[in-house]
Amino acid sequence: MDMDSAAALSNSIVEARKNSKFCNICCNLTDKYICNICDSHKRNQSLIMVVEDPRDMAAYEKIGEFDGLYHILNGRLSPMNGIGPDDIRIKELIKRLDERVLEVVLATNPNVEGEATAMYIAKLVKPLGISVTRIAHGVPVGSDLEQVDGLTLSRALSGRIEI
Numbered sequence: 001m002d003m004d005s006a007a008a009l010s011n012s013i014v015e016a017r018k019n020s021k022f023c024n025i026c027c028n029l030t031d032k033y034i035c036n037i038c039d040s041h042k043r044n045q046s047l048i049m050v051v052e053d054p055r056d057m058a059a060y061e062k063i064g065e066f067d068g069l070y071h072i073l074n075g076r077l078s079p080m081n082g083i084g085p086d087d088i089r090i091k092e093l094i095k096r097l098d099e100r101v102l103e104v105v106l107a108t109n110p111n112v113e114g115e116a117t118a119m120y121i122a123k124l125v126k127p128l129g130i131s132v133t134r135i136a137h138g139v140p141v142g143s144d145l146e147q148v149d150g151l152t153l154s155r156a157l158s159g160r161i162e163i
Helices: 003-019 054-063 090-096 112-128 150-158
Strands: 044-051 068-072 103-106 131-134
Touching: 044 054, 044 090, 054 068, 068 090, 090 112, 103 112, 112 131
Parallel strands: 044 068, 044 103, 103 131
Antiparallel strands: none
């Protein structure tokens, strides 16, 4: 890359960083006060999916099968690393939950910290009378059962569906 191209690239990165902020509603990264997803009237306002970071939201947007809103925690609970409820965007989620919200989908990662985060949020949301669901976990497509760990097999069995 020549020097002019490198300088242009570095200036673009600096400008993007300067203009990035968190959406006032979902805490996603954006260059506006309200991101395009929260600003869309085509989205299902009664459904909020909670994810750990913007990349998780982008993965769901890429498949195009979720038409609700998102809430980005920008982290997950990790007591071993000193990350508690006040260090991620749980308070902002609870403030969003009004009579329009009928379901909160917990889509945190299927690891110890993600599970702890999901359980903590579920305990806060359920008393509000809002349905709380968790994304399914199971055997990855294309894998061999003998190579899958016990916890994944157990979750796959308990989350089975009728065909």
